[in-house]
Amino acid sequence: METMIQIKEVTKTFIGRDNKVEALKGISLDIEKGSICGIIGMSGAGKSTLVRCLNYLEKPTSGTVLIEGRDLGGMNDAQLRRTRTEIAMIFQHFNLLMQRNVLDNVCFPLEIVGKKRKEAKKRAAELLEIVGLSEKAKAYPSQLSGGQKQRVAIARALANNPKILLCDEATSALDPTTTKSILALLKEINQKFGITIVIITHEMSVVQEICSQVAIIDEGSLVESGSVEEVFSRPKTKAAQKLVFQGERSVSLMHGKRCVRIVFQDNSSFEPVIANMVLECRTPVNILLADTKDIGGTARGQMVLQFPEDSAAAEKMIRYLKDRNLTVEELADYVE
Amino acid sequence: MWNSETILMLAENTGITLYMTLLSTLMAYVLGLPLGIALVVTAKDGLRPNAVVYKTLDVIVNIIRSVPFLILLILVIPLTRLIVGRSYGAAATVVPLVIAAAPFIARLVESSLLEVDKGVIEAAQSMGAGLGTIIVKVLLAEARTSLIVGATIALGTILGYSAMAGVVGGGGLGDIAIRYGYYRYESDIMWVTVILLVLLVQILQVIGTRISRKLDKRSR
Structure with a gap:
């Protein structure tokens, strides 16, 4: 180029x-x-x-x-x-x-x-x-x-x-x-x-x-x-994170809890990943942010999830998501 | 006293007043317009900032503007003699009128040009426009309505000044008013001249407002 x-x-x-x-x-x-x-x-x-x-x-x-x-x-x-x-x-x-x-x-x-x-x-x-x-x-x-x-x-x-x-x-x-x-x-x-x-x-x-x-x-x-x-x-x-999460400033209640951001690539958004994960782990999660955008012709979705305090359940869920080839990223302090 | 002679005299002097006003305004613009442009261009955030030039022009403009016209009229008599050849009459009045009006017009032009949106000037610069193009096609063209309103104000002011020239025998309606009203106590003639002056200002104002409105494409 x-x-x-x-x-x-x-x-x-x-x-x-x-x-x-x-x-x-x-x-x-x-x-x-x-x-x-x-x-x-x-x-x-x-x-x-x-x-x-x-x-x-x-x-x-x-x-x-x-x-x-x-x-x-x-x-x-x-x-x-x-x-x-x-x-x-x-x-x-x-x-x-x-x-x-x-x-x-x-x-x-x-x-x-x-x-x-x-x-x-x-x-x-x-x-x-x-x-x-x-x-x-x-x-x-x-x-x-x-x-x-x-x-x-x-x-x-x-x-x-x-x-x-x-x-x-x-x-x-x-x-x-x-x-x-x-x-x-x-x-x-x-x-x-x-x-x-x-x-x-x-x-x-x-x-x-x-x-x-x-x-x-x-x-x-x-x-x-x-x-x-x-x-x-x-x-x-x-x-960069601040700009990517733009417009999501109303979520203050989840401060101090464990949050992750997942990014859906290519076709992964066709599978109801979150629903399946909740069914399998039998623990509810809180969806704080979700949106899908067309980036350069491919569908890209992002989601910010709040996990329960129970760390064992949270670990299990993260593993579940990683197994599905999703980008999983821990957010230390999402609200800022 | 209301014979044809008086009427003829009034008509003639209305003409003289108009002649003095229009000629002086025109010549004052020849000096004042470039001066106003120079003030805008050399100002601190202008297109070619130049503190020395700006300050010099600024001070000159302020000095002339602060001399009362009546005093200026007398002060410039030597210069008037040099240019016109004599110090009385309509043509002789034009000299002090131009000197007094030019800096005033420069300020009017300056304020009109400063109203032009900085963003539009920036856009012209981004297209590669040079200084001359920006002055003519952006500053003057975009500010034209405001410039015409300014010219109307200038005409009214210069008309008023020209009446003052009567004091030094300058001719025109002001001269008549002083000669008949002040020296001869013929106040009715003075009143007629006052009414004529008011009418002249009105007419100029109406024409100016019409033209500026017609040329304004911003709101419709």
Whole structure:
């Protein structure tokens, strides 16, 4: 696999009047050509700063960013601007020109590279076709819904045939259904045009939905990275676990008791494992979390079980699950 | 006293007032618009931060803005003589009007441009847009409604200033009001000029509001 973006030891320190904020503390990451890479972290983790370093909207304090081997830091203003036409970006709040209609918004990046008006309009119309908004060409952004605005932003981003598309919390302002359709569109673009996509998000579900590669950022450091499957099945660090278990904060009663997390692979979800286990061991368990997601085309389920205090019964159950080829992992303090 | 001569004089001076106001505003924008843009661009979180340039412009703008117009009118007489050749009359009034209005307009432009969403500017940068493109196609284009509202305010203010020019024999409605109302106690003529001034401001305001509303595509 070729590398599209190489991030080497990138740090970024913001110096305020009387304080220093280390937003990025030496991040190194390779993003493969044609992949969809998710960069995930809690808000304030530094992920937005990181993505802005990828097109030098934010200049790293130290370290290098290479796009197809070219160092952004070594470029002059004109070279950097030319390179930026290859690195498109979409935003949480869409950032469309409010005084231009949809078609002219898509024409804007074409004007920047000096395309003729007529050609630009033709290309913009094609792009609106791709994102399914042809009939809104003459509308103004204020007349569109959030999802439609993001579609316009995507059309605009594709205008100059970029190699990379950076998405900064692109679905965070959208409802779940619209989020799904935008993610589907991004996936389609990735497959159809081979554009490398970098997605910044705080939602694990977004990563699970379309990413192949994931990097977890916590307090300015890269704590975990790899294939989505790997990180989702076996999150090693606290930050990663927190994100994988996202949305499950209501379970406080099981503190101090023994909990395990099991991950179902491939076909194992067809067998009623838990029910069989309870029948065989004759001890009830508490299911604290269960969900199934489609990750990279295969069904992946995860479940967090709370075992009874009786350790012999618990051991037996763990053995039972391991025998069924499930990934079983003890959770020391699940609630946090 | 309400003969055709008086009416002709009022009509003529309404024309002079409009001429002074429009010409001064136009010329003040020639100076004030780039000045306002420069303030925004060189500001601390601007596109090309430059503390020295920003501070210098900021101080100059503040100094001129804090001189009362009546004083400025007299202060710049040597300069007016140099440019126009004489220190009285409508054309001569244009010089102090432009000097007084330019920094005021710079502030109006500055505040309009600062209203433009930072995210949109960032988006343009991410597309590889240069400074000129961002100024023309993002800052000025996106702020156009606010800029026109600002221009309407500027016109009203400059119209008011131009009436003050009557004190130094500047011509226009203000001159008439002072000559007839103050020196000759013909207060009815003064009242007519006041009404005419009010009408002018009203008309300019209505036109400005109409245009800005027509151009605004944000809410519909």
